[in-house]
Amino acid sequence: xxxxxxxxxxxxxxxxxxxxxxxxxxxxxxxxxxxxxxxxxxxxxxxxxxxxxxxxxxxxxxxxxxxxxxxxxxxxxxxxxxxxxxxxxxxxxxxxxxxxxxxxxxxxxxxxxxxxxxxxxxxxxxxxxxxxxxxxxxxxxxxxxxxxxxxxxxxxxxxxxxxxxxxxxxxxxxxxxxxxxxxxxxxxxxxxxxxxxxxxxxxxxxxxxxxxxxxx
Numbered sequence: 001x002x003x004x005x006x007x008x009x010x011x012x013x014x015x016x017x018x019x020x021x022x023x024x025x026x027x028x029x030x031x032x033x034x035x036x037x038x039x040x041x042x043x044x045x046x047x048x049x050x051x052x053x054x055x056x057x058x059x060x061x062x063x064x065x066x067x068x069x070x071x072x073x074x075x076x077x078x079x080x081x082x083x084x085x086x087x088x089x090x091x092x093x094x095x096x097x098x099x100x101x102x103x104x105x106x107x108x109x110x111x112x113x114x115x116x117x118x119x120x121x122x123x124x125x126x127x128x129x130x131x132x133x134x135x136x137x138x139x140x141x142x143x144x145x146x147x148x149x150x151x152x153x154x155x156x157x158x159x160x161x162x163x164x165x166x167x168x169x170x171x172x173x174x175x176x177x178x179x180x181x182x183x184x185x186x187x188x189x190x191x192x193x194x195x196x197x198x199x200x201x202x203x204x205x206x207x208x209x210x211x212x213x214x215x216x
Contacts, residue, residue, distance in 0.1 A: 001036060002029050002062070006141045007087070007114065007148075014112050014150050017083025021045055023074060023097065024088055028055025031066050043078060045069045073097040074104050084111040091118030095125040102129055110134075111151040119147045120164050132156040137170040138178045145178040161207045176215050183208040 004012055008029055015034055021043040022031045028051075031042035044055045044066055052068040059066045071077075074084065074097060084105065086094050094115055098105050105111065111131075115122050126133060132154030139146050147166060158167055165182075169175055186204045193201060 002032055002058075004029055004033060007139050007146050010137060010139045010148050011085060011087055011112055011114055014148070015083065015085070017081075017109060019043075019078075019080045020083045020085055021069075021074070021077055021081040022085045024051075024086060025055055025068075026051050026088055028058050028066070028068075030085055030087075031055075032059060032062060032064060035064050035066055036062070041080070043067050043069055043081065045071050045077075047072045073100050075101045077101075077104055082109045084108050086111065087114035088116065091115035091120075091122030091125075094122055098125070098129070106130060106153045109152070111149075113149045113151060114146055116144070116146060119149075119166075122149070123158060123163050123167065126151060127156045127158050130155070133158075133167040135168045135170070136166045137172070138166070138175045140174050140177065145174075145181065160203075161211060164204065164207055165211050171215060176212070179208055179212050179215070183212065 012030055012033055019041045020031065020034055022028070023045050025031065025044040025046050028044045031044045034040065034042045044052065046052050047070070049070060052070055056068045086097065094113055113122065123133060130153060131151050133156065134150045134152055136147055136149050139148065165179070166175075183205065186201050186208065189201055190198060190205070
């Protein structure tokens with residue numbers, strides 16, 4: 001059985017749908033493990049042919065039947081999909097994908113989203129468009145911290161601290177290390193950027209200090 005990376009395993013651990021669609025599936029590891037372990041149904045979806053070809057070869061090697069769909073976003077998503085997985089891309093692109101068909105996204109019971117950048121932009125978009133972030137966690141892999149969001153349809157307002165540092169985040173050692181790393185980054189920038197141009201940096205340092213204090 002394929003071994004998942006730390007990030008993919010964390011995403012997989014939160015799968016609880018009956019039929020999942022992995023948007024931007026890359027090698028197809030998540031749908032493969034999902035079908036192998038649960039005997040449920042999954043789709044591997046991508047806008048490019050090569051990732052789907054890789055995924056299809058892997059599924060064939062593993063003797064698992066998973067449909068590979070060449071599609072842009074979620075506009076032609078099969079009706080039976082009740083959980084979306086979108087990972088391995090930036091938050092801005094995730095916003096674009098969801099914006100194209102918000103109604104279809106809301107028809108799903110849940111979404112698991114893991115942006116590699118622009119997480120604050122994604123959180124803002126979600127809460128401004130009828131979604132609720134139920135929980136988050138942060139994982140560390142290959143020198144980078146990745147947020148993972150479990151999202152459902154709903155109404156939610158976020159504080160500034162939640163927009164930038166996460167909403168209902170699992171308070172574990174990795175999250176504390178993430179906060180510390182961010183604080184060090186902004187403090188290093190503070191020494192290089194003119195004071196008049198560092199208003200956002202001062203805000204982030206304040207938010208990070210407050211969040212770190214909450215962990216004690």
